Amino acid sequence: xxxxxxxxxxxxxxxxxxxxxxxxxxxxxxxxxxxxxxxxxxxxxxxxxxxxxxxxxxxxxxxxxxxxxxxxxxxxxxxxxxxxxxxxxxxxxxxxxxxxxxxxxxxxxxxxxxxxxxxxxxxxxxxxxxxxxxxxxxxxxxxxxxxxxxxxxxxxxxxxxxxxxxxxxxxxxxxxxxxxxxxxxxxxxxxxxxxxxxxxxxxxxxxxxxxxxxxxxxxxxxxxxxxxxxxxxxxxxxxxxxxxxxxxxxxxxxxxxxxxxxxxxxxxxxxxxxxxxxxxxxxxxxxxxxxxxxxxxxxxxxxxxxxxx
Amino acid sequence: xxxxxxxxxxxxxxxxxxxxxxxxxxxxxxxxxxxxxxxxxxxxxxxxxxxxxxxxxxxxxxxxxxxxxxxxxxxxxxxxxxxxxxxxxxxxxxxxxxxxxxxxxxxxxxxxxxxxxxxxxxxxxxxxxxxxxxxxxxxxxxxxxxxxxxxxxxxxxxxxxxxxxxxxxxxxxxxxxxxxxxxxxxxxxxxxxxxxxxxxxxxxxxxxxxxxxxxxxxxxxxxxxxxxxxxxxxxxxxxxxxxxxxxxxxxxxxxxxxxxxxxxxxxxxxxxxxxxxxxxxxxxxxxxxxxxxxxxxxxxxxxxxxxxxxxxxxxxxxxxxxxxxxxxxxxxx
Numbered sequence: 001x002x003x004x005x006x007x008x009x010x011x012x013x014x015x016x017x018x019x020x021x022x023x024x025x026x027x028x029x030x031x032x033x034x035x036x037x038x039x040x041x042x043x044x045x046x047x048x049x050x051x052x053x054x055x056x057x058x059x060x061x062x063x064x065x066x067x068x069x070x071x072x073x074x075x076x077x078x079x080x081x082x083x084x085x086x087x088x089x090x091x092x093x094x095x096x097x098x099x100x101x102x103x104x105x106x107x108x109x110x111x112x113x114x115x116x117x118x119x120x121x122x123x124x125x126x127x128x129x130x131x132x133x134x135x136x137x138x139x140x141x142x143x144x145x146x147x148x149x150x151x152x153x154x155x156x157x158x159x160x161x162x163x164x165x166x167x168x169x170x171x172x173x174x175x176x177x178x179x180x181x182x183x184x185x186x187x188x189x190x191x192x193x194x195x196x197x198x199x200x201x202x203x204x205x206x207x208x209x210x211x212x213x214x215x216x217x218x219x220x221x222x223x224x225x226x227x228x229x230x231x232x233x234x235x236x237x238x239x240x241x242x243x244x245x246x247x248x249x250x251x252x253x254x255x256x257x258x259x260x261x262x263x264x265x266x267x268x269x270x271x272x273x274x275x276x277x278x279x280x281x282x283x284x285x286x287x288x289x290x291x292x293x294x295x296x297x298x299x300x301x302x303x304x305x306x307x308x309x
Numbered sequence: 310x311x312x313x314x315x316x317x318x319x320x321x322x323x324x325x326x327x328x329x330x331x332x333x334x335x336x337x338x339x340x341x342x343x344x345x346x347x348x349x350x351x352x353x354x355x356x357x358x359x360x361x362x363x364x365x366x367x368x369x370x371x372x373x374x375x376x377x378x379x380x381x382x383x384x385x386x387x388x389x390x391x392x393x394x395x396x397x398x399x400x401x402x403x404x405x406x407x408x409x410x411x412x413x414x415x416x417x418x419x420x421x422x423x424x425x426x427x428x429x430x431x432x433x434x435x436x437x438x439x440x441x442x443x444x445x446x447x448x449x450x451x452x453x454x455x456x457x458x459x460x461x462x463x464x465x466x467x468x469x470x471x472x473x474x475x476x477x478x479x480x481x482x483x484x485x486x487x488x489x490x491x492x493x494x495x496x497x498x499x500x501x502x503x504x505x506x507x508x509x510x511x512x513x514x515x516x517x518x519x520x521x522x523x524x525x526x527x528x529x530x531x532x533x534x535x536x537x538x539x540x541x542x543x544x545x546x547x548x549x550x551x552x553x554x555x556x557x558x559x560x561x562x563x564x565x566x567x568x569x570x571x572x573x574x575x576x577x578x579x580x581x582x583x584x585x586x587x588x589x590x591x592x593x594x595x596x597x598x599x600x601x602x603x604x605x606x607x608x609x610x611x612x613x614x615x616x617x618x619x620x621x622x623x624x625x626x627x628x629x630x631x632x633x634x635x636x637x638x639x640x641x642x
Contacts, residue, residue: 194417198482201375202431203404216421 024297034293040286044279048104051097061091063098063251074269084271087263092256096275099253103234103283106168106252110233111226113172118179119222125180126187127210137184140177148174148236156245164247167240171233179225186218227291231284238280253280316350317490317522318374323347323383325369325546343369344546345602346383348622351490356516356523358537358554360530360569366546367526368412371492374524375409376400387490405435408483410493414475414500418467424451424478425463431486450481454511473504480511484521491515492524497532509536530569534558539628542566545602548622552629561585562631564609601634609635 028034054061060068068081071089075081083092125136152170156162162170190196191214199213240246241254242261253276260266260273267273325344343366351357361367372378374385376395385392387406395403408431411417418427425447432443451459454477467475476496483491493512497505513536515521527533533540534554541551542565550563561567567585586608593605600616601607607615614634622630 194411194413195419197377198409198411198417198479199419199430200377201404201407201409202482202486203401203434204430205434208434212422213419217419 024294027297028293031293031296033289034296037286037289037293040282041290044100044283044286045104047097047100051094051101054091054094054097061094063090063095064249066090066094074263074265074272076269077271083275084269086256086259086272087265092272092275095251095256096253096279098251099256099276099279100283102164102250102252103237103279106164106171106237107230107234107283107287110168110171110175110237111229113168114175114229114233115179115222115226117172118176118225119183119218121176122180122183123187123210123214123218126184127191127206127214133184136180140180143174144177146174149239152236152240153243153245156240161248162245164237164250164252167237167247168233171236175229175232179222179229182221182225183218186221187214190214190217224291224294227287227294231287231291234280234284234287253277315353317353317388318349318351318524319386320347320349320351320370320374321384321386323370323373323385324381325366325373325378326381342546344373347543347546347548349541349548349551351522351524352539353522354516354520355538356512356525356536358533358540359524359526359543360528360533360540361543362528362569364545365543367528367543368494370543371409371494371524371526374492375407376403401435405486406488407490407492408486408488410476410479410483410491410496412495412498414472414479414496415467417479418475420467423464423466424470427467427478428481428485431482435486437486446485447481450485451478453514454478454481454484455507456481472500473507476500476504476508477511480508480515484515484519487519488521490522490524492526494526495528498528505532512536530558530573542569547602547619548630548632549603550629550631551622552625552631553627556626556629562625562629562636563603563633564588564607564635565603568606601632611635 051063055063055066058066060066068085068089068091071081071085073085073089074087075085075089077084081091081093083096086092086095121136121140125133148171151174152162152167155170196209196213199209204213237246237252238254238257241252242257244258244262246252246255246258248255256276257273260269260276265272323344324342324346327341327343329339329341347370349357359367359370369378373380374392376392380393387403392403392407422430425444428447428450429443432438432446437443438446447463448459451457451462456462456474456477462470462474462478467478470478476499480496496512497508500508509532512523512525516523525533525536530540537554539552540554540557542549542557542563544565549565550557550561557566558570561570564585564587568588571584571586571588589606589608593610595605595616599618601610601619604610604615610616611634618634620632620634622632623636624630625636
């Protein structure tokens with residue numbers, strides 16, 4: 001009887017995230033920027049998935065090691081190589097596809113790491129307050145004023161070639177302060193809300209207050225930040241690679257640009273220069289547009305929560 | 310209804326001072342005294358009203374009792390046990406006994422948690438019952454605060470509920486642990502008058518059926534009269550008058566209580582039916598703080614006596630205490 005009644009309640013009513021997701025989606029659908037961003041992203045995701053196909057068709061399409069036995073120099077697009085080949089006869093299209101995979105990998109993993117770090121540090125600082133707050137926020141200030149690119153350059157000069165994961169880690173370590181500042185502010189304001197005090201009066205532990213009451217209320221903001229962090233991580237990695245400090249074992253778009261520049265094909269082979277350049281611009285643009293659209297989705301929702309509907 | 314000698318909560322000489330922090334170093338600003346040497350007894354099974362205007366320290370009193378803030382001096386004793394500065398297990402045990410209903414039902418429920426989650430949370434925290442007994446308890450409690458059928462509310466979220474329903478949920482959350490003592494901090498100030506009356510009746514029923522002792526914090530003497538057995542009138546952190554609710558409102562002795570009663574709108578009576586007129590139209594200039602806290606606004610004050618010294622509470626009749634020199638003089642005469 002009771003379970004029957006429960007089933008009568010609409011399924012969506014039982015999951016607040018489902019409602020807010022559907023609500024958010026309907027706002028998102030009206031947002032042109034967001035739609036363009038999403039479509040672009042889907043295209044890039046397909047590219048990343050397709051990166052496994054060329055080497056499987058023919059080993060000479062392997063982006064890193066596959067060399068066309070008949071070509072030893074840079075050639076313009078042909079039927080055999082849709083986007084042409086680079087200076088040693090490697091297929092540019094398959095490099096471009098592999099680059100998409102690396103971009104997603106770098107962008108998303110660095111963003112996730114920096115947001116996880118930023119959220120936990122921001123919540124700790126906001127919740128504990130006092131000297132812990134001061135300590136963590138001064139640390140954040142210190143890291144925030146350090147230019148990421150310069151530090152990574154210095155590190156790679158000291159330790160030699162950095163692997164792609166080291167680069168991701170460094171980007172994450174230098175990109176959390178912005179997130180933690182915002183999350184700290186949100187935590188500070190949540191901490192004063194009566195529902196936290198009500199939980200305290202009920203006897204809730206700090207652990208419970210942080211994870212059950214505060215965290216679900218800051219997560220939407222954290223997700224928003226993730227999209228912006230992806231953009232900055234991809235750009236940083238591309239810049240590093242272009243400057244010659246990338247991981248030589250990976251084919252990223254930045255690496256491709258570096259090869260173009262180093263071998264002196266900058267103005268001789270536009271078919272080699274343009275695709276990675278355009279891809280970097282478009283993928284960062286698409287994440288940015290997605291972030292802007294999500295901003296618009298999340299903002300009124302947050303506002304509506306504060307008001308009393 | 311209650312036995313005079315059995316006090317559940319004793320407040321002894323409690324003071325709370327907020328230090329305003331200067332911009333950089335230490336405390337350079339003026340300290341704000343929220344409560345000044347308050348002593349009260351609350352008896353078993355009664356509803357005790359704490360009446361005062363905004364900023365009088367009445368909410369602070371409630372927060373001190375539930376331990377959301379620490380007292381600066383004095384002690385609060387519940388069932389013979391000192392409760393100031395409890396930690397760990399003793400604090401958790403105390404949390405089961407004393408619960409609070411907050412002022413703003415729109416802010417006191419977590420928007421991300423369903424009604425069932427919210428109401429059953431205290432049970433989870435204190436490890437009471439298993440899943441099915443908790444469900445029964447929640448169902449019962451929701452029914453007792455007038456949310457029925459309770460199962461319809463289990464998976465609803467606060468934003469789907471009206472203010473009155475939310476406040477009922479907040480009451481259910483406070484009541485599910487079966488506490489001895491409940492503090493309600495202006496539980497109806499955000500609600501319509503008709504909903505307020507329903508909430509008052511729920512509180513009354515809790516007292517009558519379960520014998521829950523309550524501290525009811527309000528700015529409205531009318532609400533206090535309807536609900537409370539005894540009331541205390543507080544002004545700027547000082548007790549002005551304490552006594553049986555009916556007595557204090559019918560026969561107020563303190564000029565501040567009289568001024569409060571003047572401020573209650575009266576319908577259907579002559580405009581000038583009965584007014585005490587104890588409030589000065591323009592505040593007096595006072596150089597020193599040594600006198601009665603109400604002195605600057607008191608029309609009945611005696612310049613040199615009331616401006617110099619603070620009157621203590623003195624007993625007038627059966628349990629009726631007033632802090633005013635005028636009364637002392639009347640008594641002596």
